[in-house]
Amino acid sequence: MWKITDSFDKDQITNFGNKYLLANGYMGYRGTMEEYGKEELVANTILGLYDQVGTSWREPVNAPNGLFIKMSFENEELSLRTKKPLKHQQELNIYEGLHRRETSFSVEGGQVTLSIERFLSMASVHLMAARGELISSVPITLTLQVGIDGNVWDINGPHLIGTQLCELDETSLLFEAQTNEEKKKLSVGQTITVDGKSRYIKTEKQGFHEYLITLEPNVPFSFDTFSATYNENDGENPTEQVVSLLNATKKEGYLSLKKAHRNIWANLWKKSDIEILGDEEAQIALRYSIYHLLSIAPRHSDRQSIPARGLSGQTYKGAVFWDTEMFMVPFFQRTDPQIARNLLMYRVHTLDGARKKAKSYGFDGAFYAWESQEYGQDATSDYNVTDVFTNRPMRTYFRDKQIHITGDIAYAMWNYYEYTNDVSFLLDGAAEVIFESAKFYVSYSYFKESKNRYELLDVIGPDEYHERVANNAYTNKLAQVTISIALKVWSFLEAHYPNELSVLLQKTKLEEQKNLLERFQQLIYVPAPDESTGLIEQFDGYYQLEDTSVATVKSRLLNPQEYWGGAYGIASDTQILKQADVLLLLNLFSSSYDKEVIKRNWAYYEPRTEHGSSLSPCIYAMAACKFDNQEWAYPYFMKTATVDLTGETKQFAGTIYIGGTHPAANGGAWMAAILGFAGLKVTDGQLEVDPKLPSHWEKMKFQTIYQNEYYTIEITQGGQKIWKN
Amino acid sequence: MWKITDSFDKDQITNFGNKYLLANGYMGYRGTMEEYGKEELVANTILGLYDQVGTSWREPVNAPNGLFIKMSFENEELSLRTKKPLKHQQELNIYEGLHRRETSFSVEGGQVTLSIERFLSMASVHLMAARGELISSVPITLTLQVGIDGNVWDINGPHLIGTQLCELDETSLLFEAQTNEEKKKLSVGQTITVDGKSRYIKTEKQGFHEYLITLEPNVPFSFDTFSATYNENDGENPTEQVVSLLNATKKEGYLSLKKAHRNIWANLWKKSDIEILGDEEAQIALRYSIYHLLSIAPRHSDRQSIPARGLSGQTYKGAVFWDTEMFMVPFFQRTDPQIARNLLMYRVHTLDGARKKAKSYGFDGAFYAWESQEYGQDATSDYNVTDVFTNRPMRTYFRDKQIHITGDIAYAMWNYYEYTNDVSFLLDGAAEVIFESAKFYVSYSYFKESKNRYELLDVIGPDEYHERVANNAYTNKLAQVTISIALKVWSFLEAHYPNELSVLLQKTKLEEQKNLLERFQQLIYVPAPDESTGLIEQFDGYYQLEDTSVATVKSRLLNPQEYWGGAYGIASDTQILKQADVLLLLNLFSSSYDKEVIKRNWAYYEPRTEHGSSLSPCIYAMAACKFDNQEWAYPYFMKTATVDLTGETKQFAGTIYIGGTHPAANGGAWMAAILGFAGLKVTDGQLEVDPKLPSHWEKMKFQTIYQNEYYTIEITQGGQKIWKN
Incomplete structure (x- = not known):
């Protein structure tokens, strides 16, 4: 499938930057044009490289644009920045991770067309490659600039200091800099394969080779450019690595590199695709969601995880939220468990950060960061709004009161272990x-x-509009589950790895504490469904809040940008919630509750949910499937699956751009389809499905992996087939 | 002493309404002119009669003005409302509870002077009396209107409905109405003693007799008017009571009534006066403070207590706060214990209200109202700002989180019992x-x-700017003290009144709970002074707040009226406090702490205290005396003692008038003088003083009562004398 846009709309530049994103887990290159600069939010966002300037928010570093290409004619830029095109197409091939643009400008009584194909190599994640082609209907001599442009998007920068730009040889450039805070080196190299003589031009942040290209009518002229990016997280000498990769790249050539890249993509799709018959719209949206998940998964490292806005830029501080464990890991765990393991190992590697955070608040154990950066430190400000x-x-309390994050992680780890039977993961730190x-x-x-x-007491549940509440049902349940998991791990290690257990108990000072854990597991208060109504109260006193509608609350806004939550937000003293909370609990532990209970809570809470987070609708979609109501589920599934396709989410908070891609929603769409409509589950060690296909879906077909074996599953309205591959 | 003002200043009308207040414990008549109306905030505020209209704040009812007097000449009002006077004097005799005004207007080439003396009888608390005199320098015929005016101050009214106005006879009028909410009857009668024929005139809310008075030059003309006020709280038929009192009044006459009134006042002063030599300013301020306390004390009933703004109007909902127990009871307990008993018995009678409040929040026992009205119900809104x-x-948390109120009351009760040895009080409900x-x-x-x-957890301490804090030192200490008191009462009753104890334990379901109380007393966390700094942390995490100055915080105001506290107030995230908090604790339990500890905390917290409450400075004054620093104490004493004399307090919150008198500060001034400078205390059952007179005070002399015996105490810089009367 090619995602195609056939016209140029200036107002869509930012949105398309997300929509046409390329990524390979190491870095993410926004869907901008090669001639764009910082105003158009050009960014090559590097996973796990963060920087802070002064007291501004700490955020990921955007490398300079190593695929900078600009053409002009007699000092007039032939560029979408400055000139209206005759024709413009932008395309994304989600099956092969390829981006393509083709733009024609009128010039000298004829027209010149620039086509560029580019990709971020899945085979060699430090590499970006592009192939350009120029064609003109009239004889003409154009100026072509190809190189590295440091004028890229920077929210709280400048993050790169001591910039050095130089020519490596007649066709190659090198950009070197350091981060501001930790002085980490970053190097970007670029090389071009082109016939012709060039001139090296350098400005403060930009270096490029300039070519004069004489075109005969309708005779295409083509060129390839490659860019390599390394930073000090990848090794001590990023420049050496850049030079070495560029040399290898040149030898190998564009087509060969592209072939290796496409092979990997083909393999990824083989493991992850979902085929839907009878609903083209859902098919497109779901595949588009899966594309994003596949693009941003860190295959190269288990010390990085996926930020809440993926690799689409610096928003949300490039931080890792519970989104990963609760909304993305389920997908990877069932399609490519090694990725799930990488993501979860990031939490193992950042355990010390979580211990420090707990200690700083006077608690024991691990209090994970709400917005986690590379060392597990919490990037959440006490003043986030x-x-x-x-x-x-x-003053906001996301950082100090959203304690369910720790349970989310423990739950995801245990779930991964149980699903994969990956004992090494437990022993490696989980x-x-x-x-x-x-x-x-x-x-x-x-x-x-x-x-x-x-x-x-004094927590924030998933519904962040209600701060500092007591006994949030979801949080308390997760705490209980966490203790139960710990006791299960204890018993398992006792039986199979007594030495390892003993070391661990000593290290965690838990030797004498089994009774305490058992007592806590038994006596922690978990709000239960009311006997007559079946409802679970979201937190102590929730029912005493004003019972009103989302529309009524919205009508009270004095300023469209004002925050709904906090102490005095329009939602705070009402029952209106930001996102699924009780339903998240019921969905996660659906086997412990009656279908009727799930349904009643759905019917109660959904009309009171603003869905002010992209994490919300997928939960309602899945939960509705749990009580066999796929018709209730469907619109919430579609809302989730189309989030990044339509780009119709909140893009600005005040004057700050907060947009980007929504990998948690992408994962949520997958979950709604597979765990909801297909009803994939494990019963007594057996993989099975309990399908609730929407009535207009003729067929669903997908692959999944369980305990190291691949299965293909085909579901129709009348039946189901599961077979091992 | 006569408080005299010699000129008329329109801008002072509201302030003078408080400053020249007359009261007798049953009602309070603002220091307004007899011809004034609602615009000038005329009010006769009735203690314990409350009303609510719609969802507006519930507040005390102001009775109609039964001392309405207006004169005019040829249809021109001779009134301060409309005409600039030639001369005007307003006086308050604080020793006799007499108010006097004398106003001269120019008229027909001469001048007419109206003088009126009035009082609210201490001998017969339903009675108000006034004697008027007219004198003219030229022959003239004036119109004089005397009667009842229902056009009085009403913040959230109208509280009176079904008004009936009628003439009882040629000189007497009757006003009858009901409250809006509970339909309680209120009757006001008025009668005049005057020579001459009258005309009865009635408008919607006003009824009066009109006389034509012909004055010979310099020959005074005088008249007396009396007004009686009863409401259904006083008996089933207020009108009968009014009529009966008016008849008795007329027979007795003005001078006889005044004599009885003055006798009582003389006796009150005998018990309560403080003589200061060497500081006239302090002498005046202190006596003025005592005047207010004596005026508003409810002698007629033990079912009412003193509201936070006394009887000066409807502000603060006429509600009873901790002000009474913590800032006023100490004065009455040591000068007129029966009044202290009445005030505390109000809490006994409202115990059911406190039990209901506790239950409504899911707690046991008694959670007293933060703003208590007649049945002990809490008038505090969840949205008080x-x-x-x-x-x-x-959303404010004064109502649900300011739990120290219950301990304040228990502490005051025990303190009263220990001081007076009034066992009946314990048995009567304490x-x-x-x-x-x-x-x-x-x-x-x-x-x-x-x-x-x-x-x-999750409380508000005395410093209301910091909401929802954990382990407020003052609150936790009070809780511990409350349990200790309960255990002492238990032991005392066990020894002396075992039957009464047994009934009580059964009623309160405490039979088997002694161990629990002992355990709590022992294990409740009471933040202690830090070993190295000597400081007590106000609440968990207080030191982590921004450490800045009151001036810095104030400079951040965007609007002079904005609230400093709450979730996002300018003080909330700083160490700036509204009022004494840790110091309140140290002052109350000063014998448990080293002088050095008190001093260090004083030095730390005082610069961080805004003194945004009139309850604050007196605590710093007393506490400074505890570490022998009367020079630090003195300015805080003076600030407290002059609050109602200068009227320089916050008068408006937004557009709402919140002014009035400050009986807690009046009590605080007395405490600072007697418990601070004189150092009155009981050691091993012996009354003694530990004087710390300010260096310019030559002598202090006062009376006090302890265990039913009156003592006179005289302190000079060199010595002290105590003798029983």
């Missing part, structure tokens, strides 16, 4: 994370003697 | 209140297992 009325920073997570909840909790129960 | 930027109500208070704290608390202690 600006008051639109006073322009003052507002068991330790789980033990530290259990300790955290015990130390956070208080005991209420009159009720003979542990409680978790 | 309006956001000046959005005009939206702001013991039950104390038991229920102890239960409340136990049920509110959580146990922190890892620290082996009980904690009180």
Whole structure:
């Protein structure tokens, strides 16, 4: 499938930057034109390389644009920045990870067309490659500039200092710089394969080779350009690595590199594709969602995870949220478990950060960062929102009160282990994370003697509009589950790895604490469905809040940009929630609750949900499937699956751009399809499906992996087939 | 002493309404002119009669003005409302509870002077009386109107409905109405003693007799008017009571009534006066403070207490705050214990309200109202402040989190009992209140297992700018003290009143709970002075807040009216406090702390205190005396003692008038003088003083009562004398 746009719309530049994103897990290159600069948010965002300038938000570093290409004619730029094109096409091949643009400009009574194909190599993740072609209807001599442009998007930069630009040889350039905070080296090299003589031109942040290209009518002229990017996280001498990769690249050539890249993409799709018959729109949206997940998965390292906005830029501080464990890992776990393992190992490697955070708040164990950066430090500001009325920073509690993050991680780890039977993962650190997570909840909790129960006070649940609540059902359940998991791990290690257990218990100081964990597991208060209504109260006192509608609350806005939550937000004193909360609990642990309970809670909470987060609709979609109502589920599935296709999400908070891609929603779309409509599950060690196809879907077909074996699953309205490959 | 103003200043009308207030415990008549109306905030505020209209704030009812007097000449009002006077004097005799005005107007080439003396009878608290005199320098015929005016101040009214106005006889009028909410009857009668024929005139809310008075030059003409006020709280038929009182009044006559009134006042001063030599300013301020306390004390009933703004109007909802127990009871307990008993018995009578409030929040025992009205119900709104930027109500937590109120009451009750040895008070309900208070704290608390202690979470301490904090030192200490008191009461009753104890334990379901109380007393966390700095942290995490100055914080105001506290107030994330908090604790329990500790905390917290409450400076004054620094104390004493004399307090919150008198500050001034400078205390059952007179004070002399015996105390710079009367 090629995603095609047939015209040029200036207002869509930012949106298309996300929509046509290329990525390969190491870096993400926005869907901008090769001649664009920082105003158009050109960015090659590097996974795991962060920087802070002064007290501004710490965020990922965007490398300079190593695929800079610009043409002009007699000092007039032939560029979408400055000139209206005769024709313009932009295309994304989601099956092969290829981006293509073709733009024609009128010139000298004729027209010149520039076509460029580019990709971020999946075979060699430090490499970007592009092949350009020029063709003119009239004889003409054009100027072509190809090189490296440091004028890229930077929200809280400049992050690169000490920039050095030089010519390596007649066709190759080198850009070297350091990050501002940690002085980490970053090198970008570029080389071009072209016939002709060039001139080297250098400005402060830009270096390129300039060619005079004389075109005969309708005779195409083509050239290839390659760019290599390394930073100090990849080795001590990024420049050496850049030079070495460029040399190898030149020898290999564009077509060969592209072939290796396409092979990997083909293999990825083989493992991950979902075929839907009877719903072209859903088919496109779902595949587009899967494309994004495949693009941004870090295959090269288990020390990085996927940020909330993927590799589409610097928004959300490039930080890793619970999005990864709760909304993306389920996809990878069932299609490419090594990726899931990489993502979860990132949490093992950042356990010390979580321990430090817990300690800083006076708790034991692991309190994971709400917005995690490379060392597990929490990038969340205590003032994450600006008051639109006073322009003052507002004290927010995402960092210190959203304690469910630790349980999300422990849950995802155990789930991965159970699903894959990957014992090495437990021994490589997951068991330790789980033990530290259990300790955290015990130390956070208080005991209420009159009720003979542990409680978790002063938290924020998934519904962030209600701050500092007590006994959020989801959070308390996750805490209980975390302790249960810890006890299961304890028993498992005791039986099979007693030495490892003993070391671990000593390290985590849990030797004498089994009773305490068992007591907590038994006595932690988990709000249960009310006997008569079947409803679970989201947190203590939720029902006492004003019971109103999303529309009514919205009508109270005085400023369209104002924050709905916090102490005085329009939603705060009402039952209106930002996103699935009780339903998240019911969906995750659906086997512990009656279908009728799930349905009643769905019917109660959905009309009260603003879906102010892209994480919300997929939960309602999945949950509706749990009580066999795929018709209720379908619109929420579609809303999730089309998030990045339409780009119709909140793009600005005040004056700050917060857009980008939504990998959690992409994962949510996959979950709604596979865990919802197909009903994929494991019962007594057997993979099975419990399908609830939307009535207009004729067929669903997909692959999945369970305990190291690949299965193909085909579901029709009348039946189902599962076979091992 | 006569408080005299010699000129007329329109801008001072509201301030003088407070400053020249007359009251007798049953009602309070603002210091307005007899011809004034609602625009000038005329009010006769009735203690304990409340009303609510719609969803507006519930507040006390102002009775119609039964002392309405207006004169005119040829249809021109001779009134301060409309005409500039030639001369005007307003006087308050604080020793006799007499108000006097004398106003001269130019008229027909001469001048007419109206003088009126009035009082609210201490001998007969339903009675107001006035004697008027007219004198003219030229022959003239004036119109004099005397009667009842229903056009009085009403913040959230109209509270009176079904108004009936009629003539009882040629000189007497009757006003009858009902409150809006509870249909309680209110009757006001008025009668005049005057020579001459009258005409009865009635408008919608006003009824009066009109006389034509012909004056010979310099020959005074005088008249007396009396007004009686009863409401259904005083008996089933207020009108009968009014008529009966008016008849008796007429027989007795003005001078006889005044004599009875003056006798009572003389006796009150005998018990309460403080003589200061060497500081006239302090002498005046202190006596003026005592005047207010004496005026508003409810002698007629033990079912009412003193509202935070006394009887000066409807502000603060006429509600009773902790002000009474913590800032006024100490004065009455040591000068007129029966009044202290009445005030505390109000809490006994409203125990059910406190039990209901506790239950509504899911707690046991007694959670007293933060703003208590007649049945002990809490008048505090969940939205007590309006956001000046959005005009939206702001969720405030005074009602649900300011739990120290219960401990304040229990502490005051025990303190009263210990001081007076009034066992009947314990048996009449105080013991039950104390038991229920102890239960409340136990049920509110959580146990922190890892620290082996009980904690009180999510509270507001006296410093209201910091909401929802954990382990406020003052609150936790009060909780501990409350439990200790309960255990002492338990032991006392066990020894002396075992039957009464048994009934009480059964009623309060405490039979088997002694161990629990002892455990709580022992394990409740009370933040202690740091070993190296001597400082007590106000609440968990206080030191982590921005450490800045009051001036810096103030400079951040965007709007002079904006609220400093709440979630995002300018003080909220800083160490700036509204009022004494840790110092309140140290002052109250000064014998448990080293002088050096008190001093260090004073030096730390005072510069961080905004003194945004009139309850604050007196605490710093007393506390400074505890470490022998009367020079630090003195300015805070003076600030407290002059609050109502200068009227320089916050008068408006947004557009709402919140002014009035400040009885807690009046009590605070007395405390600073007697418990601070004189150092009055009891050691081993012996009354003694530990004087720290300011260096320019030559002598202090006062009376006090302890365990039913009156003492006179005289302190000079060199010595002290105490003798029983």
